[in-house]
Amino acid sequence: MSTPVWITATPPATHGELHVGHLAGPYVAADVLSRYLRAEGEPVLFTTGTADHTSSVHVRALRAGRKPEEVAEGYRAAITADWLRSGVEFDHIVRPRQDRGYARWLGDLFRRLYADGVIAARTRLTPWCEPCGRFLHGAHVTGSCPHCAAVSDGGMCHECARPNDGGDLLGAHCAQCGTPAVPKRCRRLYIPLEPHREALAEYWAATGLPPRLAALCESLVEDGLPDIAVAHPAEWGLPVPVDGFPEHRIDGCFEAAAMQLFGHGERPLPERAIHFCGFGHAFCHAVLLPVLLFARGVKLPQHFCVNEAYVIEDEALVWGTGRKAWALDLITEYGSDTLRRHVLEARPLGRRTAFDPDRLAAARRELDESWNSWLSRLFTAVREQSSGRVPEALPGGTGWQVLERRLLRGLEDLREAYSPEAFDPRRAVALLDEMVRSVSDFGHVNAHEAHRPAADGRYLPVLAAQLAVARALAAWARPVMPEGADRLAAALRTHAGGPVRSEVLTPPAPGTRLAPPSGPVFGF
Known part of the structure; x- marks a missing residue:
């Protein structure tokens, strides 16, 4: 029997509920493909996870005066319930804080990459907030992307999908107190991408990337592949298992890429993988995940289904009295059939769309x-x-x-x-x-x-x-x-x-007594 087609969808950060834009992105579409292939008799492995250790979880916890593990667990439960109610059926959802062996597996992977020279230490200027007394990374720091000038967090711009090192953000300031960040030297762990230039270029050429993602990858090569920070001095996340970095935690983007491998498990790698992700998260799938595979000596044929942002322009639809854009409320009001067909019709391909x-x-x-x-x-x-x-x-x-x-x-x-x-x-x-x-x-x-x-x-x-x-x-x-x-x-x-x-396309057996439902068949 052939190995299953491996379908993945971006692990969402557990700092909030799912709204209709999330469903319009990778999740419902990936479920459609999974269901079709299964109906055709093809074996499928459909996986994702929840990004419980992202900095956005810690920021949400600080603002709410709660523990980050409480925030992560509460929203993880809400997200998985929304997937279930919307008919999105995964074979495996990685739960970083619950799955047995996950923390040890990720630590072993990180340690092995460091020993092999894939991860290396670098000293760089890093944003520092004097009033908060902490280095700023990820959602802790906000500024303008040095590549496209859009508002961006540290680490990754979700508008142009290009990485930044936090210190190169324009007008960087603390997301918690608003104080302008000051640069301060900090020794952190990075994956230098330049040694993987040839392997990545060959991989991208063979993959047949969507045009915008191809343009991103070619620009990265032309500009010189950057060093990507994979750990930060932080209070939240899994600890770095390398001597000399006692207060550092593994980066959320690195963990999201590695999480896909944990979700696949010890099965033989498939003949092909299909990744569903929003463009703003494409770097993890198209750059970091291949590098992790290269480190294992694997070049896996992969395909990308990349969507643009499906935005909610009227904030009252999210935060107003009616709350008309959260997945839970829409499923309750319209049913999964209506919501699924709507987000598929409105799915943002090649351009941003609005709810x-x-x-x-x-x-x-x-x-x-x-x-x-x-x-x-x-x-x-x-x-x-x-x-x-x-x-x-x-x-x-x-x-x-x-x-x-x-x-x-x-x-x-x-x-x-x-x-x-x-x-x-x-x-x-x-x-x-x-x-x-x-x-x-x-x-x-x-x-x-x-x-x-x-x-x-x-x-x-x-x-x-x-x-x-x-x-x-x-x-x-x-x-x-x-x-x-x-x-x-x-x-x-x-x-x-x-x-x-x-x-x-044949009727049921003659004489079969039908059992029509008392209400509508599709939706309600």
Whole structure:
């Protein structure tokens, strides 16, 4: 049996809840691909983790007057619950503070890299806050990115995805008290990337990076690959297991990259890996993770699905009385089907997009007025014309052959949109909507067969045809809307899931008594 396709999604920092922008980024999209490949019979390993030791957790704890471990654990539980409620099903979620052996594994990796010369000590000017009495790194320091001038924390600019060393931030100041930072010499541990120039350039050339990520990587090579700090003097995080750095903690970005390897475990490395991440986090996936693999003598074929930022421009949607942008609140109000299809339609590829509550409401209307309306009419017709059972008839009716050909052509496009090579979940949603509209029109046109004076069972093939499409959609739509697809499969008394293939375009067994749900099939 072949090794599983390895799919990863960026570990989120546990300094806050998930909002709709997070779901529109890597998580739902990665779950769609995972579900499709599994339906095709391909083994999949789908992993992530939670970045509990990032500096943003410590900053949040300081501002709230809480312990950082309390902040990390509370938001970790909220994030994993939101994933579950939105239908995102990981095989393994690394929990840095709970998983047995994780701290020892990370320490051993760090120590080995230091012994091999991959990690080396450097003395550099580092931001220092005199009132707080601490060196500033990560979220503890804020300024302007020296590369793009955007507002940035230390370590990584989430706008241009280029690293900084904290000391080169423009106008650097303490995020806690606002005091301008002063440069102070500090000896820290770094990964110098320049020794990996050839290996990285060869790796990037063979990977087929998305254009913006390719531009970033080529710029890094042209400007001279930097040294990346992988530890800092800090109060929060896992301790550096190297003599001479007693008050230092392992950097959160380094840990996020290494966490992916821990999540994969001791399995044989796969034939390919597919990484889902926002562009602002791409450095960890495209630069640090390959370097860690090179250190193990591994060059793993990898593919990147990189999204831009999906921003919430109206802060009242997050912090206002209504709280209309948090994942938990939206799932509670709209259901996972509606929210998933919305974030896939609005997924920011190649450009930044903004959350629009009206578009989310439109996604619910599409499900109600098209998908659920058609299914409600179909279940009612089966009850009235066939005693609630699948009729003893082959699919037919006026226009059925045309509709069947159209569905099969759409199926080929749908399979392409689901495939790793041409992955486009927005296209998948549009294709599924068009299929439902087509079968709904077919049902309306043929509904008059039931009222002909000499109907003579003419309407039963029409019901069988629509039931065939319903059964197919229970499989074909499952990667996008698993909750509704499983509800539809239960109503049809068929197995949940199934391949996204033509063979499922058949009605349930004749005589099967249907079990329609009391409410909507998709969404609620």
